[in-house]
Amino acid sequence: xxxxxxxxxxxxxxxxxxxxxxxxxxxxxxxxxxxxxxxxxxxxxxxxxxxxxxxxxxxxxxxxxxxxxxxxxxxxxxxxxxxxxxxxxxxxxxxxxxxxxxxxxxxxxxxxxxxxxxxxxxxxxxxxxxxxxxxxxxxxxxxxxxxxxxxxxxxxxxxxxxxxxxxxxxxxxxxxxxxxxxxxxxxx
Amino acid sequence: xxxxxxxxxxxxxxxxxxxxxxxxxxxxxxxxxxxxxxxxxxxxxxxxxxxxxxxxxxxxxxxxxxxxxxxxxxxxxxxxxxxxxxxxxxxxxxxxxxxxxxxxxxxxxxxxxxxxxxxxxxxxxxxxxxxxxxxxxxxxxxxxxxxxxxxxxxxxxxxxxxxxxxxxxxxxxxxxxxxxxxxxxxxx
DNA sequence: ACCTGAACACCGTTCAAGT
DNA sequence: ACCTGAACACCGTTCAAGT
Numbered sequence: 477x478x479x480x481x482x483x484x485x486x487x488x489x490x491x492x493x494x495x496x497x498x499x500x501x502x503x504x505x506x507x508x509x510x511x512x513x514x515x516x517x518x519x520x521x522x523x524x525x526x527x528x529x530x531x532x533x534x535x536x537x538x539x540x541x542x543x544x545x546x547x548x549x550x551x552x553x554x555x556x557x558x559x560x561x562x563x564x565x566x567x568x569x570x571x572x573x574x575x576x577x578x579x580x581x582x583x584x585x586x587x588x589x590x591x592x593x594x595x596x597x598x599x600x601x602x603x604x605x606x607x608x609x610x611x612x613x614x615x616x617x618x619x620x621x622x623x624x625x626x627x628x629x630x631x632x633x634x635x636x637x638x639x640x641x642x643x644x645x646x647x648x649x650x651x652x653x654x655x656x657x658x659x660x661x662x663x664x
Numbered sequence: 665x666x667x668x669x670x671x672x673x674x675x676x677x678x679x680x681x682x683x684x685x686x687x688x689x690x691x692x693x694x695x696x697x698x699x700x701x702x703x704x705x706x707x708x709x710x711x712x713x714x715x716x717x718x719x720x721x722x723x724x725x726x727x728x729x730x731x732x733x734x735x736x737x738x739x740x741x742x743x744x745x746x747x748x749x750x751x752x753x754x755x756x757x758x759x760x761x762x763x764x765x766x767x768x769x770x771x772x773x774x775x776x777x778x779x780x781x782x783x784x785x786x787x788x789x790x791x792x793x794x795x796x797x798x799x800x801x802x803x804x805x806x807x808x809x810x811x812x813x814x815x816x817x818x819x820x821x822x823x824x825x826x827x828x829x830x831x832x833x834x835x836x837x838x839x840x841x842x843x844x845x846x847x848x849x850x851x852x
Numbered sequence: 853a854c855c856t857g858a859a860c861a862c863c864g865t866t867c868a869a870g871t
Numbered sequence: 872a873c874c875t876g877a878a879c880a881c882c883g884t885t886c887a888a889g890t
Contacts, residue, residue, distance in 0.1 A: 479854085495768065500882065511856050513884075518854095522883065570768070578766050580683065580758070583827035594830070614848060624844050628812070631819025639771035642782070656812050660802060660849055667873085688863065699875050701865075706873095710864065 480518040482508045484528045488572065491529065495571045496579075499526065527585045530576045534592035537565070541599035551606035552613070556658065558603050559629055563650045566633035573637055577630055600626060613661055628657050668706040670696045672716045676760065679717065683759045684767075687714065715773045718764045722780035725753070729787035739794035740801070744846065746791050747817055751838045754821035761825055765818055788814060801849055816845050 477485075486507040490498045501522055502512040519525040544558045566573040575582055582589070601622035607613045613621065632650035635641055641649070665673075674695040678686045689710055690700040707713040732746045754761040763770055770777070789810035795801045801809065820838035823829055829837070 501884090502882075510854095513857090514855055516884075574766070574768070577828070578762070578822055578826055580762070580826050590830075593828070616844065616848065620840075620844055624816070624841050624848075627819035627823055627841055628816040628845075629819070630823060631815035631817070634766055634822060635815055635818060638766055638768050640765070640781075642778075652808075653812050653815055656804065656808055657816075660804065660812075689865090690863075698873095701876090702874055704865075 479508065479510065479514070483515055483518060483525060484532060487525055488529045488532075491571045491575065492569055496575070501525070523581050523585075526575060526579070527582055527589050529572070530579075530582050530585075531589045531592045533572060533576055534589070534596050537562070538592065538596040538599050541596060541603060545599065545602055545606065550612075551603070551610050552658070555603045555607045556654075558600065559625075559654050560651065562629055563633055563636075563654065566637055566650070570637035573633060578634060597622070597626065613658075625654075625657065629654055667696065667698065667702070671703055671706060671713060672720060675713055676717045676720075679759045679763065680757055684763070689713070711769050711773075714763060714767070715770055715777050717760070718767075718770050718773075719777045719780045721760060721764055722777070722784050725750070726780065726784040726787050729784060729791060733787065733790050733794065738800075739791070739798050740846070743791045743795045744842075746788065747813075747842050748839065750817055751821055751824075751842065754825055754838070758825035761821060766822060785810070785814065801846075813842075813845065817842055 483504055487499050487504045490503055490507065499522075501515050504525070505512045505514055508514075515525060519528065540561055541558050544554050544561065547554050547557070549557070576593075601618055604613065604622040604625060605618045608615060608618060608621070629650070632653040636650045671692055675687050675692045678691055678695065687710075689703050692713070693700045693702055696702075703713060707716065728749055729746050732742050732749065735742050735745070737745070764781075789806055792801065792810040792813060793806045796803060796806060796809070817838070820841040824838045
């Protein structure tokens with residue numbers, strides 16, 4: 477594995493273990509076994525390293541969604557499966573999730589990162605389209621409906637990852653919120 | 665105005681102007697006109713100062729929601745009005761919004777901050793309840809339905825604040841997403 | 853092409869004093 | 872009770888060298 481790949485991997489591990497603040501270039505470099513400024517040979521700055529983590533995970537999510545779409549369950553079930561995956565990802569890797577979906581520095585990155593993010597969303601929209609074709613979801617324009625479900629799932633997961641899922645808010649778990657949305661949208 | 669109040673105000677202004685990274689205790693202290701470590705006489709650490717900003721704004725949001733509930737428009741219209749306020753707040757003060765609704769350090773704060781956040785949500789749930797009573801929204805348990813709408817609005821605003829509202833995602837504006845949700849939930 | 857050590861300008865936080 | 876100046880242990884980033 478190249479030094480560049482090693483840097484991304486170790487940075488992701490530090491992110492999982494200690495959150496955004498733990499991902500210092502010095503700690504990443506030390507984990508890889510190079511000097512504290514060797515990362516600058518591979519990334520423009522700290523933000524570029526974070527963007528590389530995000531891009532890698534967006535590609536993974538896109539693959540997961542595309543794989544789910546090929547399953548032989550009912551389309552609406554496949555959509556629920558994908559949403560379950562998404563929620564699980566947010567629960568298992570909250571800091572990573574927030575990097576991909578909430579970090580302002582990452583959202584403005586553009587380029588290949590934005591392309592990867594768009595690819596993940598497009599795969600997700602495909603799942604929504606399939607569910608619409610069986611009448612399990614309303615015939616709203618697919619892009620708008622997929623965007624709404626995507627944003628709702630994101631809102632639920634983000635509140636969960638931020639520790640804001642109090643029982644008092646009627647949101648004991650993100651899964652419950654997504655299930656309620658699909659139920660109200662007409663999927664039984 | 666007390667030094668403590670001044671510190672909160674200047675910190676909020678720096679947050680609006682330059683984002684989270686611009687809120688250094690040194691910059692805040694300098695803006696108020698005290699030495700770089702005077703803030704420690706009023707706040708335990710940097711996070712406590714940020715929490716004070718968040719608490720102040722949660723109280724403001726609660727008041728705004730409570731005020732909206734007293735209007736004389738149709739209940740569903742009052743709910744839309746409150747959601748419009750919420751979205752506008754997120755658009756005008758994205759960094760502040762992210763502090764209140766996405767920052768992990770703030771979500772785990774507990775105490776009076778959590779009480780203020782809960783009060784804002786409770787006021788919001790009251791608006792949902794009123795809309796349900798006229799049949800404009802389904803008779804789902806209010807807490808769950810309010811939580812779902814809250815999470816959806818949050819997801820839309822957060823994606824917007826993070827620069828992830830691309831036309832390709834079918835989400836040209838948070839308002840549009842919320843309107844679609846209410847439409848699909850049966851509010852015309 | 854890739855890496856290193858020294859250096860700079862920042863931080864948050866603590867501490868011993870001052871009034 | 873509130874504030875200050877000095878100091879410590881960190882950061883990201885740059886630069887002049889080294890192989």
